[in-house]
Amino acid sequence: MPTVTFLGHAGVAVRGAAFRLLADPWLAPTGAFLGAWHQYPRNDHLDVPALLETDWVAISHEHLDHFDPWVVERLPERTRILIPSYPGPAFRARMAAVAGARQVIEIPAWEKFPLDNQGSWITVIPELSPMCHDSAFLVVADGRAILHCNDARLTAAQARRAKHLAGGRLDLMALQTSGASWHPICYEYPPEELAKVSMDKRVAKLRGAQRLVRQTAPELAVPFAGPPCFLDGEVAHLNWVLDQDTGAFCDPEAATEWLREHLPGQRWDHFRPGDTVDLDTGEVVRDPVSARFSFADADRPGYLERYAADRAASIERVLADHPEPDAELFHRFVAHFEHLGGLSDYFLSQIDMLVRFEVTGPNGGTWDVDFSPDGLKAGEAAPGARPHYRITTAGRWLDGVLGGRLAWEDLLISFRLSLYRDPDVYNDHLVGLLKHANAPALRAVEAYETGRDESERIVVESGGCSYDIPRYCPHAGEDLSIGAIVRDGQVHCLAHNFAFDLATGACVNARSANLGSRRVRRTTDRPLGL
Numbered sequence: 186m187p188t189v190t191f192l193g194h195a196g197v198a199v200r201g202a203a204f205r206l207l208a209d210p211w212l213a214p215t216g217a218f219l220g221a222w223h224q225y226p227r228n229d230h231l232d233v234p235a236l237l238e239t240d241w242v243a244i245s246h247e248h249l250d251h252f253d254p255w256v257v258e259r260l261p262e263r264t265r266i267l268i269p270s271y272p273g274p275a276f277r278a279r280m281a282a283v284a285g286a287r288q289v290i291e292i293p294a295w296e297k298f299p300l301d302n303q304g305s306w307i308t309v310i311p312e313l314s315p316m317c318h319d320s321a322f323l324v325v326a327d328g329r330a331i332l333h334c335n336d337a338r339l340t341a342a343q344a345r346r347a348k349h350l351a352g353g354r355l356d357l358m359a360l361q362t363s364g365a366s367w368h369p370i371c372y373e374y375p376p377e378e379l380a381k382v383s384m385d386k387r388v389a390k391l392r393g394a395q396r397l398v399r400q401t402a403p404e405l406a407v408p409f410a411g412p413p414c415f416l417d418g419e420v421a422h423l424n425w426v427l428d429q430d431t432g433a434f435c436d437p438e439a440a441t442e443w444l445r446e447h448l449p450g451q452r453w454d455h456f457r458p459g460d461t462v463d464l465d466t467g468e469v470v471r472d473p474v475s476a477r478f479s480f481a482d483a484d485r486p487g488y489l490e491r492y493a494a495d496r497a498a499s500i501e502r503v504l505a506d507h508p509e510p511d512a513e514l515f516h517r518f519v520a521h522f523e524h525l526g527g528l529s530d531y532f533l534s535q536i537d538m539l540v541r542f543e544v545t546g547p548n549g550g551t552w553d554v555d556f557s558p559d560g561l562k563a564g565e566a567a568p569g570a571r572p573h574y575r576i577t578t579a580g581r582w583l584d585g586v587l588g589g590r591l592a593w594e595d596l597l598i599s600f601r602l603s604l605y606r607d608p609d610v611y612n613d614h615l616v617g618l619l620k621h622a623n624a625p626a627l628r629a630v631e632a633y634e635t636g637r638d639e640s641e642r643i644v645v646e647s648g649g650c651s652y653d654i655p656r657y658c659p660h661a662g663e664d665l666s667i668g669a670i671v672r673d674g675q676v677h678c679l680a681h682n683f684a685f686d687l688a689t690g691a692c693v694n695a696r697s698a699n700l701g702s703r704r705v706r707r708t709t710d711r712p713l714g715l
Contacts, residue, residue: 186465187326189357193228193458194250195335195410197359198236201326203301206241208322208333213255214496216416218599219582219591220503222250222365225414225427226478227492228458233259241300243267243307245320245335247276249595250365250413254283262286267298269309269320273626275592276318294320295350303327310347312337313662315629316617323347329464332403334360336410338393338680341400341667348401356464358403362440363411364390367597370426370433373605383426383433386682391435391443393679396668398444398451405452405462408440416493417500420600424489429481436480509547510584517587518542519563522554525618526561529627531635534558535614535696541572546580556615571607574615578602593619611695613660637662639701645687647671652687652702659698676700 190198196210212233216223237259244252244266257266257280266284268276270291280289292298297306305327311320319337323330330351332344339347348355369382398406412434415423426433435443437455445453456462459472482488526533536556543551551566582601585591596602597616606612621627639655643666646652654676656666663669663680670677675693677684684693690700 186463187329188461188463189331190461191407191409191456191458192231192236193224193226194413195245195333195359195361196228197331197333198239199324199326199331201301201303201305203303204241204305204326205239206243206300206307206324206326207236207239207256208243208324209245209251209335210236210242210256211250211253212236213253215255215499215503216496217249217253217413218595219507219585219601220417220500221415221420221599221601222413223416223492223496224458225412226457226475226480228475230474231459237261237264239264241265241267241307243322243324244280245269245309245322245333245337246318247279247592247594248336248598250411251335252276252280257283257287258285260287265290267292267307269311269318270294271311271318271626272315272629273318273621273623275621275623275626279592295346300324300326308350310337310339310343313340313343314660315626315633316613317661318621318626321347323351325351326464328352329356330354331356331464332358332360332401334358334410336361338661338663339397340662340664340680341397342664344397344401348403355401355403357405357407357462358398358401359407359409360394360397361410362390362394362408362444363434363436365411365413365434365598367600367602367604368611370423371600371602371604373603380431384431387433387435389677389679389682391440391447392670393668394440395444395447396679399448400667402451405454405467406444408435408437408444408453408455412436414489414492415600416489416496417504421489421493423600424485427480427485438480507581507585507590510580512548514544514548514580514584514587515550515552518544518552518583521587522561522563525622526556526563528622528624529618529631530558531631532614532618532627533561536612536618538573538612538615539570540574540576540615541566541570542583543575543577544580544583545577549580556618573606573608574612575605576602577604593622609694613695613697634698644705645671645676647674647676647687650687651705653705654685654687654690654700654702658683659700660692660695676702 186202188200194211197208199206265288270293292309307324309320321337322333429439441453441455457475459475461470540554553566555562641656643656658678660683663678675684685700687702690702
């Protein structure tokens with residue numbers, strides 16, 4: 186009996202004999218992230234009132250293509266909302282603000298939560314590092330197991346543990362293969378560099394999915410969770426990312442083709458909004474409206490043009506909710522960053538750089554924030570100062586963040602900004618401070634990063650040399666023995682695309698703790714892991 190209906194993007198509806206559950210449904214006609222993102226393909230033909238008559242809604246994290254306030258506000262009051270228990274209060278507070286009288290229940294990691302009185306249950310599996318508030322859902326419905334990965338980049342060990350917890354079998358595993366980061370598409374790269382970075386990240390994403398599925402061997406593996414499309418004029422030029430051959434985001438059709446070629450013994454399929462799979466029989470029923478859509482359609486420009494026309498009024502309402510700021514914008518900016526600067530000395534020491542904000546539009550300006558271990562200073566840009574990061578955005582969007590209507594990550598993921606960094610090195614702690622912006626979450630990250638046990642080590646080989654390295658990535662704990670590749674004297678972690686030089690241990694593309702690698706004498710012993 187148990188069925189899974191795909192709702193588009195990362196949304197699914199699970200129907201068991203005695204319960205109905207929605208997971209990460211994104212259905213709002215306004216899209217998400219300041220009206221910039223829209224469901225692709227569109228899913229507005231689905232019977233929303235029927236879908237919302239559900240017992241449970243499980244929402245994995247606060248990104249607005251997963252946490253859809255438009256959906257939450259329309260749920261029956263009897264519907265109970267399930268969320269992961271994260272170290273910080275931000276997600277819980279945002280959910281409570283829109284849930285009204287509906288009960289919100291936090292589920293601790295790996296704890297089985299019953300969905301009926303017949304043995305069905307759900308649990309959450311968060312990413313190892315608390316820097317990343319992303320979680321997968323493991324649902325067992327009438328004895329059938331669904332691992333719904335959402336945006337969570339699980340380690341192979343986590344995925345294998347999920348399979349064991351489900352009784353040794355995963356009937357369906359849905360995992361994100363698209364990626365939708367503001368890097369590199371919002372960065373000021375030359376076209377050839379943008380194309381190269383985009384392709385490298387796309388392939389790394391697919392390799393990560395291949396590795397995870399190889400380790401778990403689900404009965405059916407499903408690429409899903411993106412990509413979005415962009416309908417508003419300010420961001421419509423970004424739709425180049427949808428190109429199946431060269432785009433930065435990999436759609437489910439292209440991902441399925443690549444993964445079938447690279448892991449041919451595995452059963453793969455992709456689904457569009459409204460498609461349903463029966464987990465007992467394996468039968469698939471295709472939605473007749475969605476069946477007319479193809480990601481490879483040569484008429485994509487026409488499809489997007491018609492879609493944009495249909496959504497124009499909704500997008501205009503979103504823009505109207507963010508008027509131009511008043512003359513106090515700069516003072517709010519300074520106060521906001523002075524507050525952030527008092528949250529964590531550890532984060533300030535890890536950031537340790539100058540960030541410039543170029544704020545366009547009325548009452549904007551060029552303002553610097555100096556993140557220093559000695560404290561944070563915010564003010565007008567200093568002549569001659571050289572920033573490491575430069576962030577350019579309109580004052581109307583910045584004002585939404587300063588006023589608490591938006592989170593920093595909402596703005597970053599909206600792509601309504603541009604960025605530049607020199608040197609071109611990612612700073613995870615800068616993004617972490619902006620997106621968490623609360624002391625409990627930041628303390629959890631500090632405890633994780635300063636309390637790691639690096640005693641378990643493996644040996645890898647590159648260029649005729651052997652290197653002793655920690656088994657687990659110093660960034661977010663990925664098991665490098667199975668979750669990385671070695672090439673050109675570097676170990677590349679497939680979880681978050683961090684690369685470390687084996688000779689020095691230094692991270693070459695991000696600010697990260699040193700790998701702590703050591704060159705060792707070659708022996709006849711077989712190297713572990715890689």
